[in-house]
Amino acid sequence: MPDIATEENDPFQFLGRDGEVARIIxxxxxxxxxxGKVExxxxxxxTAIALLLQSPVPIVMLWGEDGVMIYNDAYSVFAGHRHPALFGSNVREGWAEIADFNDNVMKVGLAGKTLAYRDQELTLHRKxxxxxVWMDxxxxxxLDEAGKPAGVIAIVVETTERVLAERRNRQEFQRLQSLFSQAPTFMAMLTGPRHRFVMLNPExxxxxxxxxxxxxxIADALPEVIEQGFxxxxxxxFQSGEPVSRTAQRVMLRWTDDGPLEERHVDFVYQPIRSDSGTVEHIFVQxxxxxxxxxxxxxxxLLINELNHRVKNTLASIQSIVTQTLRGVQTKEEASKAISSRILALSRAHNVLTNENWDGADLHTMIENALDAFQQAGREAINITGPKLRVxxxxxxxxxxxxxxxxxxxxxYGALSTPDGLVDIEWSIDADDIFRLVWTEIGGPAVTKSDRQGFGSRLILQVLPRxxxxxxxxxxEPTGVVFTLTTTxxxxxxRPVASGV
Incomplete structure (x- = not known):
């Protein structure tokens, strides 16, 4: 093992450490x-060289007007395949693709000034x-012994991976935001134990x-939902970390700060979102x-219930028609004809109401439809008049x-039994909302009151007013039968009425 070197026999003693770059130096x-020579x-x-060799951060020193490059082990990794040829080269030539950039660095640095760049984008030929690449x-x-700038030292931290990751994250976030905003369902992101809105889509x-x-x-933004349990x-x-969903949930919301509550029904899920540590940080509402x-x-x-009700009423009406008709006829043929005609009349009335979704009917249309089969060819035997009225x-x-x-x-027996007889049907409404309908026969044979009261008579004189x-x-009357109906x-x-007229 050689003796410890002294400055006289080892001019590189100042390096203070061994390593690849130290050996290159x-x-x-x-x-x-x-x-020139190291001595x-x-x-x-x-001193500057010794300092940069000790740093774990990529550092390069550009010495003199030419910017002769001396760097540390960390910078050699950054330099890629350009290492070790960069060592001792002039920076403008060593990084020829960014010569203008480095020319400015040398001019500013040798003028005694500093430069700082964050996420500076450059195009390098390292591979x-x-x-x-992006760098800080x-x-x-x-400075030299006289305090004048003699070179420039550069701390180089590559941020390419972070910049690209952030760019990918931004693009992904923008994509998600686009999907979020275009989603046909409503979505919101709530954060923290007080459920603060951080994102919500148009829906x-x-x-x-x-x-x-x-x-x-949420308690401040939508105070009306507090008492509703949301x-x-x-x-x-948030506390359990378990999602919750509801179907057709009723919720009352104000569409303006001081407006009335509006009833809505929603299907929704509250989905907890956990952090890397496993704790719930957000709740996704969808x-x-x-x-x-x-x-x-x-x-x-409601329609089904109403239909059931009407079917029952219709069946009851048919049952009544059949029962009452059979009581007043002598033969099967007469019974069959009477029953058929009355059920057909009921059917025609149903058709009119069905066309109106059973929401009522125009009175003129209803009467005209009911009497259509009784009109005589070639003349208007039945005249219908009255103000427009929906019943x-x-x-x-x-x-x-x-x-x-x-x-x-x-x-x-009456006016429609002769070629010249007429029936006039007219209704009116007085100032007290009293409705009056009058059926008047003219031009028929003389009529007299019969002692026999059949289904028709009972219908118009008893059932109808009831x-x-x-x-x-x-x-x-001498001119013919007159029938009058009076009600409200x-x-x-x-509409329900308290009592009869």
């Missing part, structure tokens, strides 16, 4: 460079082909009436506004059946 022919190097130069660069002048904003809630705790549910998810679906389902159920389904059916019975009687909470009168507008509109 020892073996390099410095006399061929502007620095003639100045103390500041030696035999051009590649984009700090340049400071190195979520639409759900809450486009209120500005960004950066607010904040407590979020607390449960769901759909299913208000229209729920309303449609409720309406459908309820129940009243419409009752009056349609009554019109059929009156017309049937008129064909057999169903419409009113009264009915049938008179036998509440009754003909199917």
């Amino acid at each position: 020892r073996a390099f022919d410095w006399s061929s460079t502007p620095l 003639d190097w100045s103390a500041p130069l030696r 035999g082909y051009p590649e984009q 660069l700090d340049y400071s002048p190195v 979520y904003r639409k759900l809450i009436g486009n209120r500005e809630v960004d950066g607010q705790d 904040v407590k549910l979020l607390d449960q998810v 769901g759909s506004d299913v208000t229209e679906r729920v309303r449609a389902e409720n309406h459908q159920q 309820g389904p129940h009243a419409a059916l009752s009056m349609a059946l009554a019109m059929h019975e009156l017309a049937t009687n008129a064909v057999k 169903e419409l909470q009113g009264k009915a009168e049938l008179s036998y 507008m509440d009754a003909v509109s199917d």
Whole structure:
């Protein structure tokens, strides 16, 4: 083992350490460079070299006007395949692809000034082909014994991996944000135990009436949901780490800060998001506004219930028609004809109501439809007049059946039994909302009151006024039969009435 070297027999003693770069420095022919022989190097130069060799951070020193390069082991890794040829070369030539950049560095540094770059993008040829790299660069002048700048020392920290990772993250985040904003369902991200809004998409904003809630705790942003239990549910998810979902959940929301509560129904899930340590940091809210679906389902159920009710009523009406008809006929043929015609009248009334979704019917249309089969070819034997009036389904059916019975009687015995007879049907509404309908026969044979009362008579004189909470009168005038129905507008509109007229 050789004796410990002294400065006289080892001019590189100042290096203070061994290593690849230290060995390169020892073996390099410095006399061929502007620095000259090592023995003639100045103390500041030696000290600067010793310092950079000790650093684990990539450092390169650019000495003199030419910027002769001396660097440490960490920088040799950064230099890639350019190492060790860079050693002792002039920086403008060693990194020829960025000569202009380094020329500026030398001018600024030798003028006694500093430079600092963060995530500086450069194109370097470290692997035999051009590649984009990003670096944090700090340049400071190195002073000689007289205090004048003699070189530039550069601390080089490559940030390429971080920059590219951040760029990928930004692109991924932008992609997710795009998907987030375009999603057909509502979404929001809540953070912390107080569930602060950090992200929400347009559908979520639409759900809450486009209120500005960004950066607010949910209890402050949507105070109406506190008593409805949604904040407590979020607390449960945050504490337990277990997701919670609901279907067709009713929620009352204000679409303006001082507006009324609006009822909505939503399907949703509260999904906890954990950190690397396993603790819940965020809650992802995702769901759909299913208000229209729920309303449609409720309406459908209502229609089904209403249909059941109407079917039962219709069957009861048919049963009554059959029973009452059979009581007043003598033969099967007469019974069959009477039953068929009355059920057909009921069917025509149903058709009118079905076209109106059983929401009522125009009275003129209902009567016209009920009497269409009784019109005589070539002339208008039935005249219908009255103000435009919409009647309820129940009243419409009752009056349609009554019109059929009156017309049937008129064909057999009254005005419609002759070629010139007429029937005039007129209704009116007075100032007290009293509805009055009058059936008047003209031009038929003389009529007299019969002692026999069949189904038709009972229908128009007993059933009809009872169903419409009113009264009915049938008179036998010299000119023909006159029938009058009097009731209230509440009754003909199917609104409940307190008592009869």
